Every structure is written in C-alpha cells, then in structure tokens.
Amino acid sequence: MDDADWKDWRWQVRNRIRSGRQLAELLKEAPIAAGSLRAVIRTYPFSITPYYFSLIREGDPDDPIRFQCVPDPREVSFSLGGVDDPLEESRDMPVPGLIHRYADRCLIMATSKCMMYCRHCNRKRRWKAGAADRAPLRAMIDYVAATPGIREVIVSGGDPLTLPEKVLDEFLGALRAIPHVEVLRIGSRIPVVLPMRITVPLVRILRKHRPLWFNTQFNSPREITPESAEACERLVDAGIPVSNQSVLLKGINDDYETMRRLLYGLQRISVRPYYLFQCDPVRGADHFRVDFWKGMEMMERISRQTSGLCLPRYVIDVPGGKGKMSLQTFSLLADSDIS
Numbered sequence: 337m338d339d340a341d342w343k344d345w346r347w348q349v350r351n352r353i354r355s356g357r358q359l360a361e362l363l364k365e366a367p368i369a370a371g372s373l374r375a376v377i378r379t380y381p382f383s384i385t386p387y388y389f390s391l392i393r394e395g396d397p398d399d400p401i402r403f404q405c406v407p408d409p410r411e412v413s414f415s416l417g418g419v420d421d422p423l424e425e426s427r428d429m430p431v432p433g434l435i436h437r438y439a440d441r442c443l444i445m446a447t448s449k450c451m452m453y454c455r456h457c458n459r460k461r462r463w464k465a466g467a468a469d470r471a472p473l474r475a476m477i478d479y480v481a482a483t484p485g486i487r488e489v490i491v492s493g494g495d496p497l498t499l500p501e502k503v504l505d506e507f508l509g510a511l512r513a514i515p516h517v518e519v520l521r522i523g524s525r526i527p528v529v530l531p532m533r534i535t536v537p538l539v540r541i542l543r544k545h546r547p548l549w550f551n552t553q554f555n556s557p558r559e560i561t562p563e564s565a566e567a568c569e570r571l572v573d574a575g576i577p578v579s580n581q582s583v584l585l586k587g588i589n590d591d592y593e594t595m596r597r598l599l600y601g602l603q604r605i606s607v608r609p610y611y612l613f614q615c616d617p618v619r620g621a622d623h624f625r626v627d628f629w630k631g632m633e634m635m636e637r638i639s640r641q642t643s644g645l646c647l648p649r650y651v652i653d654v655p656g657g658k659g660k661m662s663l664q665t666f667s668l669l670a671d672s673d674i675s
C-alpha cells in the first residue's frame with residue numbers, strides 16, 4: 337500500500353477489515369475470545385475501513401474509536417431491555433423504506449449498507465443477513481410526489497453515499513423534480529469513516545441538487561482529522577451546509593471535557609452541531625447508554641459556558657414512535673433559579 341492507495345476510497349472499501357483473524361492481527365491481540373466474537377458477528381456483522389481503524393490508539397482498551405467499530409461481547413450478553421426497533425419506525429412506513437412521521441418531511445432509508453457498522457447504531461436490526469439491501473426507490477419517489485405536504489426529504493440509510501453515483505444522482509434528481517419538494521437532506525457518516533469518498537465528482541453531483549443539507553455524525557474529537565476536515569470543507573465550499581448529529585455514548589463522549597472539545601472542534605471545521613441524541617434503547621447497544629440526568633447536567637454546564645454556535649439540541653427520540661423531544665426544556669424546568 338502506498339500513499340495514493342490510502343487516499344483512494346476504492347482501495348479503502350476493498351480493504352475493509354471484516355474477519356476476526358484480520359482484526360486480531362491488526363490489534364496485535366484477540367479483541368475478544370474467538371467463540372464469543374463469532375457469536376457477536378453472527379448477529380451483528382462488522383466492517384471497518386482501514387482509515388477509521390488507523391485512528392485507534394494501540395494498547396488502549398478504552399479507546400473511543402475502538403468502542404465504535406470493534407465488536408464487543410456485550411452486544412449479545414448485556415441488556416437493559418433494549419428492543420430491535422424502539423422507535424417503531426416500521427409503523428410509520430407507508431411504503432417500504434420511507435418513514436413519514438412529521439407532516440412536512442419524510443425520511444428515506446435508501447439502502448441498509450454502510451462502510452462501517454457503528455456498534456451503537458440504532459438501526460442495527462437491519463444489518464441482519466438476508467435483509468433486503470435496498471428497498472425499491474421508485475415507490476418512494478411516487479409516494480413523495482403524491483404527498484404535497486412533504487417539503488423536505490431526508491435521504492438516509494444505512495449510508496446513502498454507498499449507492500453507486502449514477503443511482504444517487506438519478507434518485508436525488510427525481511426527488512428534486514417534484515414541485516413541492518423544496519429541500520433535500522443527506523444523512524451520512526462517510527465524512528467520518530471514509531472521508532476520501534467525498535471526491536470532487538461526488539460533490540459535483542450533490543451540489544446539482546441544492547438546496548441540499550448534509551448531516552453527518554462525529555462522536556469523538558479524535559474523529560476530527562485533516563482528512564475528515566477536508567471532506568467537510570469540500571461540501572461547505574460547494575454551498576452545502578454541514579451539520580452534525582452526535583449520539584451520547586458511554587465512555588466515548590459522556591464527559592464535559594470531551595464533549596466540549598468535540599463541539600469546539602466541529603465549529604472550527606465549519607460543521608454546525610445540530611443534535612446530540614440520547615442513545616436509544618436498542619437491542620445490542622444497551623452498553624452505550626448514558627443516564628439522561630447525567631447528560632442533562634453535562635449539557636447544562638456546557639450551554640452556560642459555550643458559544644451558541646457550538647450548541648446542539650440535546651434530544652431523546654421517545655420510544656414508541658412518539659418523535660423527538662428536547663431534553664433542555666426539562667433542565668430549564670428543573671433549574672431552581674428560574675422556577
């Protein structure tokens with residue numbers, strides 16, 4: 337491998353780490369006992385780009401990068417009662433792959449494929465072998481066209497930037513051609529896990545379909561690297577605003593200093609912190625959940641001492657498909673100075 341290979345997203349995709357043996361060799365240790373690893377990845381497969389793997393600090397079992405990408409036995413052994421689909425997304429699906437929960441916008445799961453499988457993912461139920469890789473995009477376009485109340489379409493996944501460029505271009509173009517669709521939004525973790533994929537030709541495709549907003553997911557300040565900063569800068573340069581949706585994760589960003597470094601770092605690379613999500617009660621991700629009183633205390637402290645441009649809304653997606661609710665309102669009510 338030379339430098340040109342490393343910077344080539346196709347090389348990164350071809351060389352993703354996907355076997356236990358490879359993982360043990362690279363970590364210079366078995367990540368977990370082989371039998372237990374097999375049990376985890378039978379239920380929740382793994383895939384790590386060499387780039388993302390290179391951010392792991394050797395020898396640190398509590399590394400925040402490692403936590404997000406290396407399978408952990410707790411995914412199948414530890415439970416606080418998490419379920420496969422806590423948000424009951426399948427209930428609000430008028431056509432397969434399209435969730436219409438809020439009147440003026442809908443969310444499309446354009447593919448279930450990702451370049452890296454984040455261990456905390458709230459859609460990990462969809463990774464299971466045998467699940468359809470892609471729901472028919474045509475039916476989703478028809479639904480949006482027939483529903484005049486929808487003014488914004490969020491194209492998510494999985495990761496929509498795993499789609500072939502031609503498919504993505506045509507899909508965005510078809511949505512854009514619907515007169516009542518005013519705004520498109522892409523939800524993708526590619527700038528964080530495979531930043532070299534944000535190439536000039538890809539950005540050219542995206543910019544054709546503006547107004548287009550791009551939401552990504554940085555969870556740790558260690559993910560802010562020259563490569564990921566450059567990927568975001570390319571998008572911003574093309575007139576595509578980039579925002580960030582983090583997930584509050586135990587051992588990764590649930591302390592004041594780390595969260596503040598993350599938010600400052602994002603502002604420095606022109607990425608606007610948008611949401612901080614309370615980790616959903618998802619089966620296989622319970623070990624990442626942080627008590628929300630702890631989260632509120634941390635965010636309350638941060639909001640008193642930090643520029644407004646760095647502040648995400650701390651939200652919980654209320655189980656049972658009831659939608660997002662701000663947790664800051666709660667902390668305001670609980671604040672004795674105000675009540």
Ligand SMILES: *Cc1c(COP(=O)(O)O)cnc(C)c1O
Nearest residue numbers: 435436437438441442443490660
């Ligand atoms: C989060 C979400 C959206 C987008 O909501 P915003 O508050 O606009 O970011 C849309 N649809 C569904 C189903 C969602 O979960």
Ligand code: SF4
Nearest residue numbers: 450453454457494525
């Ligand atoms: S990129 Fe998003 S959808 Fe894919 S595994 Fe990570 S959190 Fe889940």
